Structures are given as structure tokens and as C-alpha cells.
Amino acid sequence: MPRLTKGVIVLISGVLVAISLLLKELVGYEIITIVFMLAAACVAGVPVFKKNVGAIRYGIVGIDALVSIAVIGAIIIGEYWEAAVVTFLFILGDYLETRTIEKTRSSIKALLDLAPDKARVKRNGVEKEITPEEVERGDLVIVKPGEKIPVDGIVVEGSAHVNQAAITGESLPVSLGVGDTTFSGTIIESGYLVIRADRVGEDTTFARILQMVEEAQDRKAKTQKFLEKFSRWYTPAIIVLSVIVLFVSGNVVLALTLLVIACPGALVISTPVSIVAGIGNGAKRGVLIKSGEVMEKLGTVRVMAFDKTGTLTVGKPGVTRIKAYGMTEDRLLRIAAVGESYSEHPLGKAIVAKATERLGSIHEVPEQTEILAGMGLKFSLNGVNYYIGNRKLLQDYGIRLDAHENDIASEEAIGRTVVIVGTNDGICGTISIADRVREEAGDLIPRLKALGIEKTVMLTGDNRRTARAIAEEIGLDEHYSELLPEDKARIPEHLRNRYGLIAMVGDGVNDAPALASADLGIAIGGTGSDVAMETADVVLMSPKLSMLTYAVGLSRATVRNMKQNITFALMVVALLLAGVLFQAVNLSFGMLVHEASVLLVIINAVRLLGYGRKVTARSGRS
Amino acid sequence: MTNKIYQLETISCPSCIAKIDGMLKKTEGIFSSEVLFNTSRVKVSFDETRITSEEIRNRIGKLGYKVLGEK
Numbered sequence: 001m002p003r004l005t006k007g008v009i010v011l012i013s014g015v016l017v018a019i020s021l022l023l024k025e026l027v028g029y030e031i032i033t034i035v036f037m038l039a040a041a042c043v044a045g046v047p048v049f050k051k052n053v054g055a056i057r058y059g060i061v062g063i064d065a066l067v068s069i070a071v072i073g074a075i076i077i078g079e080y081w082e083a084a085v086v087t088f089l090f091i092l093g094d095y096l097e098t099r100t101i102e103k104t105r106s107s108i109k110a111l112l113d114l115a116p117d118k119a120r121v122k123r124n125g126v127e128k129e130i131t132p133e134e135v136e137r138g139d140l141v142i143v144k145p146g147e148k149i150p151v152d153g154i155v156v157e158g159s160a161h162v163n164q165a166a167i168t169g170e171s172l173p174v175s176l177g178v179g180d181t182t183f184s185g186t187i188i189e190s191g192y193l194v195i196r197a198d199r200v201g202e203d204t205t206f207a208r209i210l211q212m213v214e215e216a217q218d219r220k221a222k223t224q225k226f227l228e229k230f231s232r233w234y235t236p237a238i239i240v241l242s243v244i245v246l247f248v249s250g251n252v253v254l255a256l257t258l259l260v261i262a263c264p265g266a267l268v269i270s271t272p273v274s275i276v277a278g279i280g281n282g283a284k285r286g287v288l289i290k291s292g293e294v295m296e297k298l299g300t301v302r303v304m305a306f307d308k309t310g311t312l313t314v315g316k317p318g319v320t321r322i323k324a325y326g327m328t329e330d331r332l333l334r335i336a337a338v339g340e341s342y343s344e345h346p347l348g349k350a351i352v353a354k355a356t357e358r359l360g361s362i363h364e365v366p367e368q369t370e371i372l373a374g375m376g377l378k379f380s381l382n383g384v385n386y387y388i389g390n391r392k393l394l395q396d397y398g399i400r401l402d403a404h405e406n407d408i409a410s411e412e413a414i415g416r417t418v419v420i421v422g423t424n425d426g427i428c429g430t431i432s433i434a435d436r437v438r439e440e441a442g443d444l445i446p447r448l449k450a451l452g453i454e455k456t457v458m459l460t461g462d463n464r465r466t467a468r469a470i471a472e473e474i475g476l477d478e479h480y481s482e483l484l485p486e487d488k489a490r491i492p493e494h495l496r497n498r499y500g501l502i503a504m505v506g507d508g509v510n511d512a513p514a515l516a517s518a519d520l521g522i523a524i525g526g527t528g529s530d531v532a533m534e535t536a537d538v539v540l541m542s543p544k545l546s547m548l549t550y551a552v553g554l555s556r557a558t559v560r561n562m563k564q565n566i567t568f569a570l571m572v573v574a575l576l577l578a579g580v581l582f583q584a585v586n587l588s589f590g591m592l593v594h595e596a597s598v599l600l601v602i603i604n605a606v607r608l609l610g611y612g613r614k615v616t617a618r619s620g621r622s
Numbered sequence: 623m624t625n626k627i628y629q630l631e632t633i634s635c636p637s638c639i640a641k642i643d644g645m646l647k648k649t650e651g652i653f654s655s656e657v658l659f660n661t662s663r664v665k666v667s668f669d670e671t672r673i674t675s676e677e678i679r680n681r682i683g684k685l686g687y688k689v690l691g692e693k
Binding site for chain 1: 634637638640641644645648649658659661663685686
């Protein structure tokens with residue numbers, strides 16, 4: 001017999017059911033009607049029956065075994081119509097479920113499709129096309145517009161606009177040039193690059209993302225494990241019940257109907273379908289959620305602790321304020337930058353960076369530069385002696401701060417380091433420097449609060465003043481400062497005792513132990529650190545803080561979706577059981593409700609795939 | 623001990639998991655098995671001197687699930 005596809009079998013049995021319905025109405029229960037009903041039951045039922053013969057041999061009772069028994073029973077007692085409808089509904093349901101369930105997994109499939117499939121390398125001066133797996137470390141790879149970059153590596157020639165959506169979820173192209181890092185799976189939109197391969201094949205960031213997402217799908221949530229246990233006793237219990245009903249009441253139809261509803265299908269898949277849709281949605285936008293359990297935790301966590309440097313702040317000192325006395329700000333900045341041009345000090349570098357950004361490159365050269373360790377430096381420019389540094393430096397040279405003292409102190413009180421610029425005649429101005437808070441940190445806390453995060457805490461090794469200034473600026477509830485790395489790992493423990501489940505957010509560079517010790521480690525900017533990718537439970541590939549609110553929102557939506565599914569499925573189980581026992585639900589109606597409930601649960605999960613779109617639309621409007 | 627992962631056609635019904643898993647666990651020579659619902663994969667670790675990979679594929683096939691690949 002040729003193997004018919006599922007779809008064809010559903011179609012044939014559907015037509016047969018329709019004909020038998022017509023005959024039943026027109027000619028009543030004649031032989032011809034019964035023949036068609038039996039034919040429908042056979043076309044749909046034989047594949048089902050065949051499937052469970054194998055399973056029964058191993059003593060496993062699946063839903064198809066129960067349906068087979070119910071159908072055979074129905075035929076024996078002459079309920080041909082019921083037999084035909086039940087089998088038809090069963091395979092129709094199965095067919096539709098397969099089609100829709102594929103949809104819940106579609107985001108992940110789409111991600112897999114982004115994998116590069118070819119690479120053009122230049123070996124011994126000859127270009128040739130090979131598979132990405134054949135590329136070796138150190139090979140020169142040439143990538144042209146419209147092509148996927150097949151390796152992680154460093155650009156050695158050319159420049160291009162690259163769409164890195166596969167890695168960061170960000171579809172706005174970034175421009176890359178010589179010395180920049182490239183990621184496998186990203187696409188060149190315009191331009192051309194020659195890349196020296198650093199990581200190839202399975203070692204690339206993209207390959208590891210794929211592997212994590214693949215594994216994540218089937219790491220079960222706690223709820224799921226519970227539901228599986230529930231159904232493991234529910235099914236045999238109903239079977240036993242149907243046998244009891246059969247012997248006590250002798251009602252064969254009732255007993256058979258019980259069998260049909262014995263498998264709580266919607267309940268068993270209620271959780272995995274939501275989880276896979278949620279994980280898929282995240283993966284598409286550069287948020288890796290490593291398991292169903294992590295999804296559940298992130299969806300319910302109420303306390304979030306943040307590492308400061310590199311997470312809430314940019315991680316590099318920058319100029320926050322320039323105040324000039326008796327000259328323009330630009331002039332002051334230029335003088336300071338000239339003086340600091342050879343400085344290796346982070347504060348000096350921050351000044352030079354600011355000057356270059358604002359005034360272009362500085363060409364003047366300082367004369368008689370003298371570095372005074374712990375204080376600053378002095379130099380001369382166009383015959384004037386300048387002093388750049390802290391209070392002590394200026395005091396040592398007898399330059400008085402006078403009226404400016406208050407202003408300097410108030411800047412320091414909000415956590416800034418003040419660099420003073422003076423001449424022998426007095427103060428020319430001050431430049432305040434601090435590690436700046438990231439741009440999106442401003443509305444981070446209100447948005448997290450809106451999503452149900454009740455407590456936000458910052459952990460930092462930095463001094464108290466700076467910590468407090470930043471905590472106040474962002475609006476954090478608590479902060480812990482002057483921590484050593486080992487304290488950072490200990491504090492999540494302490495917070496857990498006080499508040500329960502806690503999430504720790506960090507960049508994974510110096511806070512990996514803290515990420516590991518929290519109930520939930522969230523690494524931000526995951527492409528930067530291998531350790532972060534491995535130890536964190538949630539990895540945000542992009543360094544943007546907005547991805548954190550997105551991830552929290554997504555996980556809450558997923559948990560909500562899961563709960564809707566579970567509530568609905570439990571109600572269906574209870575109503576069906578009651579309906580059957582009170583004989584309000586017959587065989588075919590029971591099957592219809594069962595299959596429809598499974599489908600509805602899947603369709604509800606599919607809604608999660610649209611989660612990000614809704615958020616983007618909302619923020620676009622406001 | 624050998625570990626293999628078999629890729630099946632899309633698994634959609636929840637009782638498929640119990641069926642495949644139950645069959646594998648009762649098969650001689652198989653130490654452990656896990657059916658991954660979302661990826662439609664089956665992880666099996668088995669003793670190659672007692673059962674071949676070919677035989678495992680056959681048995682899964684007999685339950686009505688096509689094995690598309692293995693690794």
C-alpha cells in the first residue's frame with residue numbers, strides 16, 4: 001500500500017464522514033450508510049491502530065490505544081456514526097496540531113536558517129569557495145555585499161555596513177572597518193571585507209547561540225515536570241474508572257467515552273508550547289533564555305541586583321561638566337587636553353577624548369611637562385605655566401581656590417572627580433569627570449517597576465559617594481558600595497535570605513561569580529565575554545539596557561501565557577470529566593472538545609511570537 | 623556506552639513522548655533515554671554490544687515515528 005500523507009488521509013476520511021452524514025439524513029441507518037461510516041472509521045483508524053500495536057507490546061498505553069479501544073467498542077455495540085466521527089476528529093486534530101505546533105517553533109527555525117552556508121577564502125593567493133566548517137583559523141575570508149560572514153574574526157581589509165541581527169537582534173546595520181571584530185551569521189549589506197578567521201565552525205559565537213537555544217527548548221520548567229507527573233496518574237486513573245463504570249453500571253458507551261477523554265493532552269503541552277514560543281521570540285531579538293526553568297524564574301522574580309561599572313554605567317570615565325572662568329569652555333578644554341596629551345592617566349585620557357570629540361584633533365605640543373604623581377601635572381604653553389590636577393597640586397604652588405571651593409565640593413559630593421586647571425594668576429576652570437550612567441538607564445527602573453520588579457539594588461566596588469550619586473540618579477532602592485569581588489558573590493546570598501528569589505545583572509567581566517551565585521544570572525552585552533555566555537542563565541547579546549526590560553517583559557508574558565494555558569486545560573479536564581460522568585458529553589463531542597482544547601492551547605502560545613512587535617508599537621506611540 | 627541523538631519528524635502529541643520513552647526504557651541494552659518534545663529529538667545512551675543504532679531506529683520507526691537523522 002502506498003504511504004498516504006497525513007493530510008490526504010484526513011481529507012479522505014473527512015469526505016467519507018460527510019457522505020455518511022448525508023446518507024444518514026437521507027436514507028437513515030441502511031447498510032449503505034453503515035458501510036460508509038465503517039469506511040471512514042477504517043481510513044482514519046487504521047494508521048492510529050497500527051501506531052499503537054507497537055506500543056502495546058511494550059505495555060505503554062498512549063492516547064491512540066485508548067481511542068482504538070473506544071472505536072472498536074463503538075463498532076461492536078453498533079455505534080458506527082460515533083466511531084467514524086471520533087476517528088476523523090482524532091486524526092484531524094492531530095494533523096492541525098502538527099501544523100500549528102511547528103509555528104510555535106518557527107522563530108528558532110528561522111534562526112537556524114541564518115547559519116552561513118559557504119565561505120570564500122584566499123589561500124596562497126588563490127580564491128576558492130568552501131563550506132564554513134572547512135575554514136581554518138588564520139585563513140583570510142573574503143565577504144561581499146549580500147553575503148553572510150562565515151567566521152568570527154578581525155577585519156584586515158575593507159569596510160562595510162553589517163547587519164548583526166543574527167547575534168544582537170539589532171537590525172540597524174553597524175559599520176565595520178579594519179581592526180573591528182566580526183561575527184559569523186551576520187550579513188554584509190554594503191561594502192566588502194577581508195577577515196582573518198579567529199573562530200570557525202562550532203566555536204563561533206553564532207554556533208554557540210544556536211546550540212544554547214536548541215538545548216534551552218527542552219530544558220523543562222518546574223510546572224511542566226509537575227504536569228507530566230499529574231498526567232502520569234490521571235490517565236491510568238480514568239482507565240480504571242471506566243472499567244469500574246462498565247462493571248457497576250454496565251453502560252458501555254459511558255465507559256468508552258471516559259477512555260477518549262483520559263489523556264489530558266492540552267494540559268501536558270500547555271507549558272512546553274508557551275516556553276518554546278517565548279524562548280524563540282527572545283532568541284530572535286538577541287535574548288538567550290537558557291531553559292524553561294529560567295524563563296519561569298525570570299517571569300516571577302521580584303528583586304534585581306545590578307553590578308555598576310559596565311552595566312549601569314558605560315564603564316569608562318568621561319567628562320560630565322566643564323566650567324571655565326575668564327575663558328571659553330572650549331579654550332579651557334583645549335589647554336587641558338594639550339597638557340594631558342601624553343598622559344596615561346584615565347582622567348587625562350577622558351579629557352583628551354572629550355577634546356577630540358568636541359574640537360577635532362589637537363596638534364599643539366606642551367613644553368616642559370612635569371608629571372607630579374598623585375597630584376597631576378604642570379606644563380607650559382605659549383609662555384604660560386599651567387597646572388592641572390587636584391587640590392593638593394594647586395595648593396603646593398600657592399594657587400588659591402577661594403570662591404570655587406564650594407562648587408568643587410558639591411561636584412565631589414555627587415561622585416565626580418574634579419580636575420582643576422590653574423595658572424600662577426589663579427584658577428582658569430574645572431573639569432568634572434565621572435563614569436557616566438548609560439543613556440537608557442534613566443527610564444530603566446520605572447520600566448522594571450511597571451513590569452513588577454519591586455526592589456532594585458546596586459552592587460559596586462566603587463566608593464560610597466559615587467555609588468550613592470549613581471543610585472540616586474537612576475532611582476535604585478538600595479546600594480552596596482566598596483565591595484570586594486568576593487563580597488559581590490556573597491551579597492546576592494544575603495539578599496535572597498531577605499527577599500527571596502533574586503536576579504543579578506552584570507556584564508560578566510568582573511562579576512561572573514556574582515552572576516553564578518544569584519538564583520538567576522543575567523549577562524548584558526554577551527558577545528563580549530565567553531565566561532558570561534557560559535555562566536549566565538540569561539544572556540542579552542546586545543549591550544543595550546532596553547533589552548533587559550524586553551527580556552523581563554517577555555518572560556512575564558510567557559509565564560502569563562503558560563498560566564492561561566494551564567487554567568484553561570484544567571477547566572477542560574474538569575468539565576469533560578463532569579460532562580461525561582453526568583452523560584452530557586457523548587463520544588464524538590468529547591473527542592471534539594479534547595482536540596479543540598489542544599489546538600487552542602497551541603494557538604494561544606503562538607500569540608507570544610508577536611510579543612516584541614506590540615512593545616515596539618507601544619513605545620513608538622508614546 | 624554510546625550516546626546518540628535521533629532527529630524525528632515533528633512530534634506534536636504529548637502521548638508520543640511517553641510512548642517512545644517507555645519503549646526505549648524497556649528495551650534491552652538501553653541505559654537511558656530522553657524524548658525532547660520541542661526539538662522532536664530523542665537522546666539515547668546504549669550499549670553497542672547489545673543493541674545497534676540501526677535496531678533502535680527500527681524500533682522507533684515501528685512505533686510510527688520516522689527517524690530523519692542521527693548524530
